[in-house]
Amino acid sequence: MSTSASSQLNKGIKQVYMALPQGEKVQAMYIWIDGTGEGLCCNTRTLDSEPKSIEELPEWNFDGSSTFQSEGSNSDMYLLPAAIFWDPFHKNPNKLVFCEVLKDNRKPAETNLRHTCKRIMDMVSNQHPWIGMEQEYTFMGTDGHPFGWPSNGFPGPQGPSYCGMGADKAYGRAIVEAHYWVCLYAGIKIGGTNAEVMPAQWEFQIGPWEGIDMGDHLWVARFILNRVCEDFGVIATFDPKPIPGNWNGVGCHNNFSTKAMREENGLKHIEEFIERLSKRHQYYIRAYDPKGGLDNARCLTGFHETSNINDFSAGVANRGASIRIPPTVGQEEKGYFKDCRPSANCDPYSVTEALIRTCLLHETGDETFQYKN
Numbered sequence: 196m197s198t199s200a201s202s203q204l205n206k207g208i209k210q211v212y213m214a215l216p217q218g219e220k221v222q223a224m225y226i227w228i229d230g231t232g233e234g235l236c237c238n239t240r241t242l243d244s245e246p247k248s249i250e251e252l253p254e255w256n257f258d259g260s261s262t263f264q265s266e267g268s269n270s271d272m273y274l275l276p277a278a279i280f281w282d283p284f285h286k287n288p289n290k291l292v293f294c295e296v297l298k299d300n301r302k303p304a305e306t307n308l309r310h311t312c313k314r315i316m317d318m319v320s321n322q323h324p325w326i327g328m329e330q331e332y333t334f335m336g337t338d339g340h341p342f343g344w345p346s347n348g349f350p351g352p353q354g355p356s357y358c359g360m361g362a363d364k365a366y367g368r369a370i371v372e373a374h375y376w377v378c379l380y381a382g383i384k385i386g387g388t389n390a391e392v393m394p395a396q397w398e399f400q401i402g403p404w405e406g407i408d409m410g411d412h413l414w415v416a417r418f419i420l421n422r423v424c425e426d427f428g429v430i431a432t433f434d435p436k437p438i439p440g441n442w443n444g445v446g447c448h449n450n451f452s453t454k455a456m457r458e459e460n461g462l463k464h465i466e467e468f469i470e471r472l473s474k475r476h477q478y479y480i481r482a483y484d485p486k487g488g489l490d491n492a493r494c495l496t497g498f499h500e501t502s503n504i505n506d507f508s509a510g511v512a513n514r515g516a517s518i519r520i521p522p523t524v525g526q527e528e529k530g531y532f533k534d535c536r537p538s539a540n541c542d543p544y545s546v547t548e549a550l551i552r553t554c555l556l557h558e559t560g561d562e563t564f565q566y567k568n
């Protein structure tokens with residue numbers, strides 16, 4: 196496996212410098228989504244003192260021409276602080292600052308889907324929507340080959356890796372555990388982690404969170420994963436089907452509930468929402484990956500524990516359904532449902548906004564399109 200030169204640097208030497216006292220000033224690493232809607236960028240600045248709230252963080256700007264974000268002659272873009280986290284890489288009192296991106300006319304950038312999602316979330320706040328997402332991903336070497344796989348072949352058939360342990364089953368646990376620990380320090384609401392079906396594939400869960408916060412936490416958890424991976428010389432990819440053929444795809448299951456769903460007779464609401472969702476399948480597929488379904492078509496084949504991208508299905512505990520009602524929810528007749536269609540590289544703001552529009556704002560209408568797997 197080829198690996199990055201910077202991962203080979205002696206990090207012990209760095210620690211000698213990092214052991215110096217910090218002094219008065221504070222570092223803030225601003226993080227934002229780039230123009231592809233999948234990548235993340237960061238830029239660090241010095242603050243005179245520790246910011247106590249998001250309001251104390253200054254707006255900033257950057258040159259959008261290198262991040263696929265600028266339009267026309269003026270390439271200045273604005274960074275609007277949206278959520279603040281402890282910086283696990285430089286520790287207290289330094290900060291990670293997740294930002295929305297605005298264009299030079301102060302309108303949201305094309306890939307700033309948080310802006311509208313927040314507006315939609317605020318409209319339904321009285322229904323207390325909770326969202327929890329299960330982010331799956333795959334470790335790759337810098338050569339694009341899955342981490343730990345034989346350099347010119349495949350490991351044994353997939354399966355035993357799921358929740359597996361041992362050198363022959365769990366590939367890259369050091370990174371997974373570092374990521375989990377670092378997320379907790381940062382203040383990310385990470386719910387857990389497990390090894391997935393394909394060797395080198397893993398999952399972490401975020402939430403449940405009410406409203407817009409889930410998306411903020413998921414994006415920063417992705418940032419932290421990539422940042423930790425950088426030190427190890429490994430890449431975490433969110434491609435929905437990194438290895439074609441008989442290998443599992445990679446998704447980002449979305450778990451959703453409202454106050455009414457969580458209470459007595461909740462199942463009635465769950466069934467009503469699923470009925471609404473069933474009438475807008477293609478609308479969802481378009482919202483569930485950055486390429487309007489074309490990425491996800493490689494993953495949602497109807498095989499390897501997925502539904503087919505062209506069909507809608509729902510059921511209790513059915514791993515091949517578009518929407519799954521967890522067994523405990525079926526028994527207790529209240530709780531949440533799991534939308535298994537979002538791709539691993541989905542934008543959580545796009546996914547959750549679409550769900551709210553149909554379930555809670557009663558929007559209707561669908562598109563017709565046949566995807567080829």
Ligand code: ADP
Binds near residue numbers: 325326328404450
């Ligand atoms: P599974 O075993 O089905 O893979 P996980 O434990 O990986 O389930 O993920 C369950 C997800 O459901 C978590 O992201 C969690 O935050 C979310 N979740 C649990 N309860 C609720 C709820 N009431 N509303 C929304 N999401 C929920």
Ligand code: MN
Binds near residue numbers: 329398
């Ligand atoms: Mn899971």
Ligand code: MN
Binds near residue numbers: 329331391398
């Ligand atoms: Mn999973």
